[in-house]
Amino acid sequence: MSLHTGQQDADVVRTVAVNPFLGAANPVPGMDNPLPKHRLPDGPMPPDTAYQVIHDELMLDGNARLNLATFVTTWMEPQAGVLMAECLDKNMIDKDEYPQTAELERRCVAMLADLWNAPDPDNTVGCSTTGSSEACMLAGLALKRRWMARNRERYEAGARPNLVMGINVQVCWEKFCNFWEVEPRMVPMEGERYHLDPADAAALCDEDTIGVVAILGSTFDGSYEPVWDVCTALDELQERTGLDIPVHVDGASGAWSRPSSTRSCAGTSASPGWPPSTPPGTSTAWCTRASAGRCGATGRRCRRNWCSR
Numbered sequence: 001m002s003l004h005t006g007q008q009d010a011d012v013v014r015t016v017a018v019n020p021f022l023g024a025a026n027p028v029p030g031m032d033n034p035l036p037k038h039r040l041p042d043g044p045m046p047p048d049t050a051y052q053v054i055h056d057e058l059m060l061d062g063n064a065r066l067n068l069a070t071f072v073t074t075w076m077e078p079q080a081g082v083l084m085a086e087c088l089d090k091n092m093i094d095k096d097e098y099p100q101t102a103e104l105e106r107r108c109v110a111m112l113a114d115l116w117n118a119p120d121p122d123n124t125v126g127c128s129t130t131g132s133s134e135a136c137m138l139a140g141l142a143l144k145r146r147w148m149a150r151n152r153e154r155y156e157a158g159a160r161p162n163l164v165m166g167i168n169v170q171v172c173w174e175k176f177c178n179f180w181e182v183e184p185r186m187v188p189m190e191g192e193r194y195h196l197d198p199a200d201a202a203a204l205c206d207e208d209t210i211g212v213v214a215i216l217g218s219t220f221d222g223s224y225e226p227v228w229d230v231c232t233a234l235d236e237l238q239e240r241t242g243l244d245i246p247v248h249v250d251g252a253s254g255a256w257s258r259p260s261s262t263r264s265c266a267g268t269s270a271s272p273g274w275p276p277s278t279p280p281g282t283s284t285a286w287c288t289r290a291s292a293g294r295c296g297a298t299g300r301r302c303r304r305n306w307c308s309r
């Protein structure tokens with residue numbers, strides 16, 4: 001969620017400009033007074049008028065179907081929108097009150113785990129989140145806690161954990177590093193390459209590295225980051241130095257589209273050495289973001305846990 005820092009004084013006293021058809025030219029809605037912009041109005045307003053005022057103001061936002069970035073939604077079936085509207089009044093964090101929602105989430109986790117050839121899809125651990133950012137926070141935290149458990153004495157003596165990623169990562173990873181006090185180690189892009197370079201990533205790793213982040217759909221150009229090669233580079237690093245660095249794959253749109261559109265992917269992910277790539281994020285272009293938050297923290301060679309979103 002973005003931070004709001006308040007308005008300029010001049011803006012606070014302004015009113016909302018309302019379409020005349022909702023006011024003077026149309027007596028039915030009964031809206032005689034201009035609406036204050038930053039205060040509750042003194043009197044009530046017909047629901048239709050309230051709807052139309054907000055609806056009109058939101059027209060100033062962009063149009064998702066015209067935005068082809070990898071991490072935004074373009075369209076989904078209207079029935080999915082109806083389902084989402086039907087669930088708006090649920091407090092989904094309360095799994096006791098809404099057990100069937102929890103059951104559907106559990107099935108989604110199993111489906112995603114199966115999609116990515118997790119070793120035991122039906123018993124894969126997972127949870128839903130509100131968007132990919134929360135998922136990435138959980139995944140990063142899992143990486144940090146594992147590192148802390150492995151390095152308890154050094155951590156207590158002041159060692160500072162770091163996370164290796166390309167400068168093309170989505171901004172939530174920088175936020176993760178800020179919030180959870182992890183040093184971000186950014187691998188630069190070079191020439192026409194707009195995604196992570198495996199050798200450069202491995203070169204930035206040391207004993208305080210909690211993991212390497214790879215994205216299936218670079219935020220710069222949508223290209224898949226070379227997860228296999230990153231894992232291979234980290235395996236070589238382990239052979240040389242003994243350092244065992246896990247990988248987190250930030251699914252983005254590719255975590256949905258790759259297994260379904262690229263046949264080789266399903267076979268590849270079952271191969272030894274390939275991490276069970278994380279479940280897809282919200283960033284898919286096939287379904288509205290709010291409905292699809294999932295997170296996965298995985299590691300090399302299927303050894304790490306899945307925390308799901």
Ligand SMILES: Cc1ncc(COP(=O)(O)O)c(C=O)c1O
Pocket residue numbers: 070071130131132133134136170172215217219250251252253281282283289
């Ligand atoms: C690769 C990637 N990771 C994380 C995020 C964060 O997702 P959200 O905006 O749903 O929190 C996005 C999308 O914005 C993304 O594209």
